[in-house]
Amino acid sequence: MLRSFSAPLLLLLCAALLAAAGIARASSAPVRTDHLQSRLVAETTAAVPGHALTLGLLLEHDPHWHTYWRHSGDSGLPTTLALDLPDGIDAAAIAWPYPHRLEIAGLVNYAYDGRVLLPVTLAIPADYATPTLPIRATATWLVCETGGECIPGKATYAFELPVAPAADTDDRWHADFAAARAALPRRVDTPLAVRMDGDALVVVLSDAAATPARWEWFPEMPGVVANAAGPQWRRTSQGWEARWPKSDYFTALPADLAFVAVDAGDGGEPAAAMSAWRFGTIAGAVEPAPAAGEGTGGGVVPDAVAPGTVAPFRGWPAAVFTLLTLVVAVVLVVSTRRKNRH
Amino acid sequence: MTLRRIAVASALAAALAACGPGVDMNAIAATAVAKVGEPAPPIELVDSTGKTRTLSEFAGKTVVLEWNNPGCPFVKKHYGAGNLQAQQRDATADGVVWLTINSGAPGKQGHMDGDEAEAFRAEMKAAPTAYLLDPQGIAGRAYGAMTTPHMFVIDPQGTVRYAGAIDSRPSADPDDIPEATQYVPQALSELAAGKPVSVNLTQPYGCDVKYAD
Numbered sequence: 001m002l003r004s005f006s007a008p009l010l011l012l013l014c015a016a017l018l019a020a021a022g023i024a025r026a027s028s029a030p031v032r033t034d035h036l037q038s039r040l041v042a043e044t045t046a047a048v049p050g051h052a053l054t055l056g057l058l059l060e061h062d063p064h065w066h067t068y069w070r071h072s073g074d075s076g077l078p079t080t081l082a083l084d085l086p087d088g089i090d091a092a093a094i095a096w097p098y099p100h101r102l103e104i105a106g107l108v109n110y111a112y113d114g115r116v117l118l119p120v121t122l123a124i125p126a127d128y129a130t131p132t133l134p135i136r137a138t139a140t141w142l143v144c145e146t147g148g149e150c151i152p153g154k155a156t157y158a159f160e161l162p163v164a165p166a167a168d169t170d171d172r173w174h175a176d177f178a179a180a181r182a183a184l185p186r187r188v189d190t191p192l193a194v195r196m197d198g199d200a201l202v203v204v205l206s207d208a209a210a211t212p213a214r215w216e217w218f219p220e221m222p223g224v225v226a227n228a229a230g231p232q233w234r235r236t237s238q239g240w241e242a243r244w245p246k247s248d249y250f251t252a253l254p255a256d257l258a259f260v261a262v263d264a265g266d267g268g269e270p271a272a273a274m275s276a277w278r279f280g281t282i283a284g285a286v287e288p289a290p291a292a293g294e295g296t297g298g299g300v301v302p303d304a305v306a307p308g309t310v311a312p313f314r315g316w317p318a319a320v321f322t323l324l325t326l327v328v329a330v331v332l333v334v335s336t337r338r339k340n341r342h
Numbered sequence: 343m344t345l346r347r348i349a350v351a352s353a354l355a356a357a358l359a360a361c362g363p364g365v366d367m368n369a370i371a372a373t374a375v376a377k378v379g380e381p382a383p384p385i386e387l388v389d390s391t392g393k394t395r396t397l398s399e400f401a402g403k404t405v406v407l408e409w410n411n412p413g414c415p416f417v418k419k420h421y422g423a424g425n426l427q428a429q430q431r432d433a434t435a436d437g438v439v440w441l442t443i444n445s446g447a448p449g450k451q452g453h454m455d456g457d458e459a460e461a462f463r464a465e466m467k468a469a470p471t472a473y474l475l476d477p478q479g480i481a482g483r484a485y486g487a488m489t490t491p492h493m494f495v496i497d498p499q500g501t502v503r504y505a506g507a508i509d510s511r512p513s514a515d516p517d518d519i520p521e522a523t524q525y526v527p528q529a530l531s532e533l534a535a536g537k538p539v540s541v542n543l544t545q546p547y548g549c550d551v552k553y554a555d
Contacts, residue, residue: 074488075550077512105479105553107488142415142514148451150549152415152514223545248375248486249506249545 026170028137028157035062036143040135040157041117043177046167047133050126053161056117057081057094057139058176066111067141069099071220073109073227076150077142081120084136088128092121097183098262098276101216104147108227110218111144117176119184124163132160185260185278194253194281200243201225203259205279208239215261220278223249224257257281375486378505378542382496383484387443390459390473395441400471402498404533405439406526408470408508409482411452411490412462414549415514420491421466423516426508429527430469438530442470445482450552452490453477479553489548495529495539504529506544513547 027041037060047053057079059067068076083091096118099110124133136158144150193204201224205212213233219225224247231242262276376383382405385397397405408426411417420426430440446453454462459473476482485494485505495504509522529539 075548077514077547104550105555107550107553109550140515144549145451147552147555149413150415247545248377249543251543 026159026161027172028159031155031157033153033155034143034151035065035145036060036067036141036153038139038141038153038155038157040137040139040159041173041176042135042159042161042170043119043173044167045170046162046164047122047124047128048164048167049124049128051124053122053124053133054119054177055083055091055122055135055137056119056173056177056180057137058115058117058173059112059141060115061113061143064113064146065143066100066102066109066113066146067143069110069112069218070094070096071110071218071222072142073102073111073222074107076109076111076144077140077152079118079139079141081118081137081139083120083122084138085122086128086130086134088125089133090123095119095121095180095184097180098185098260099218101218102146103228106228109144110227115176117173117180119177119180128163131163133163134158134160183276185262185276188277188279191280191282192259193284194257195284196246196250196253197243200245201253203231203242203244203281204236204238205240205242206238208235210240211263212240212242212261215263217244218260218262220258220260221254221256223247223251224254225250253283255283376484376494376502376505378502380502382494382500382502383481385441385474385481385484387474387476387481388456390456390463390475392456393472395472395474397441397496397500400439401500403437403439404498404530405441405496406433406530407485407494407496408440408442409487409490409492409551410442410444410473411446411549411552412454413452414490416548417490419514419516420508420519421468423519425516425519425524426491427466427468429524432527433530434469434471436530436534440470441472441474442468443474443476443481443487445476445479445487446552447479447554448477450554452549452552477554479551482551482553487551489546490551491548492546492551493526495526495533497533503533503539504542507546508548510544512545 026045028039030037030039039058041056041058043054043056059079061067068078070078072078079094081094085091097112097116099112102109102111136156138154138156140152140154142150142152190206193206195202212231217231219227225231226245226247229245231244233240233242258281259279260276261279382397385395387395389395412421417426433440444452444454444459454475456475459475462468463470463473474481481487485492491508493504493506493508494502497503504525507525509519509524511518511522523541525541525544528541532539
């Protein structure tokens with residue numbers, strides 16, 4: 001009987017219930033779908049006005065099942081996350097941890113398995129005054145069994161995060177966010193120079209101290225390079241140059257082409273100590289540097305010049321890019337004519 | 343196996359000729375496919391009724407190739423909505439040959455024998471000219487078929503004129519079909535009008551073709 005409770009005990013019970021409800025609300029309930037459990041979680045116990053808030057789509061795959069990276073590879077579909085947030089709160093795109101390369105019967109996918117968290121960061125305005133932050137989201141994915149069946153999946157998530165002047169790390173997901181952060185490629189300031197040469201993309205890395213030949217390379221978008229092939233690196237006087245057979249579905253060099261490179265260390269298997277980088281690209285004809293070792297198989301005239309395909313090299317004004325592109329185009333045309341005369 | 347060896351050997355020769363010194367196995371694998379603007383690789387396969395069919399028997403006709411796996415959600419998307427059947431009926435009504443091909447290996451998801459393919463065809467009210475069985479993946483490898491669906495259009499002279507996706511919306515959601523550009527009907531109508539194919543190469547999307555390991 002409720003009456004038999006003393007008033008202080010009732011208050012205590014209410015407080016405990018509210019506290020429990022508060023904690024429960026700080027993440028969505030897990031959603032079980034075919035071969036996958038997913039939920040949307042927050043890194044901290046509250047949203048703090050004027051600070052960034054990181055959410056994560058936590059995916060737990062059944063053994064032998066996987067979902068896909070931002071570029072799924074030869075088949076598959078990238079996971080999507082659409083956030084429905086109060087006005088004035090903007091979310092960045094998913095910050096993709098590097099994936100695993102999955103090769104099945106000659107077809108290559110870039111995928112995640114096991115337990116993985118895909119982070120997204122929100123900017124909470126300093127003047128956000130509502131006591132809670134309602135978060136709603138819809139995720140879609142394709143979950144596939146390695147070498148077998150594929151099943152599209154979709155789930156919606158909703159929870160409210162308290163808004164407070166300060167917040168603690170939510171211990172429940174601390175390891176997941178830490179693992180995701182450790183697997184986020186670090187942005188490299190020097191872009192790769194890329195150009196088409198016959199049936200291959202030529203990639204120039206102007207860093208003699210780098211060790212790109214032992215890294216695993218992931219193209220961020222389809223239709224550029226053949227996933228089943230890889231870059232073949234050789235040393236040049238200025239650093240490194242690779243030929244990477246182009247995709248059968250190559251039509252033009254995308255302006256925002258980027259590559260992720262992962263140094264798997266000596267073990268081969270991804271480990272906590274590994275490093276990942278994200279290289280932007282800049283389209284252009286870097287003069288082929290003389291090879292340090294074997295001779296080049298040159299003599300192939302560039303088959304495409306794509307003016308305007310300049311990489312997102314942040315910090316440079318657009319005018320510089322336009323000028324650079326024009327110069328590159330002129331150089332290419334001139335060199336093409338010269339080569340044709342021989 | 344012999345056909346595959348020939349395909350690999352000719353691809354090797356082509357790759358060597360094209361690349362000169364420094365060619366590697368990866369480059370060969372990447373070039374061993376049908377290419378837009380080049381002759382379509384030959385096909386010789388048994389159809390769902392047990393009859394041997396070849397691409398050359400359709401010389402002089404426009405041919406559409408459709409890679410199929412009945413269990414793949416992307417294939418289900420387009421059959422479930424009636425999109426592929428409509429394209430098949432429209433194309434064949436115009437005298438175009440439509441060949442649906444299954445390159446799933448025995449034991450792999452989506453592999454079918456002749457009876458199963460016939461049952462699929464009846465259940466879906468599909469209207470291809472023939473449903474070809476490619477359990478060894480010979481035609482699939484020759485064309486570089488990566489996904490289901492994966493589409494090719496071959497003109498009456500035997501030249502590949504389109505390769506790639508079924509449409510412009512890579513998703514498993516049938517609601518995306520009305521908004522998408524359907525690349526095969528577009529290519530067929532442009533070819534019929536004597537025009538160049540405006541979109542002739544797109545990144546295919548779908549499930550991976552379940553080739554033998």
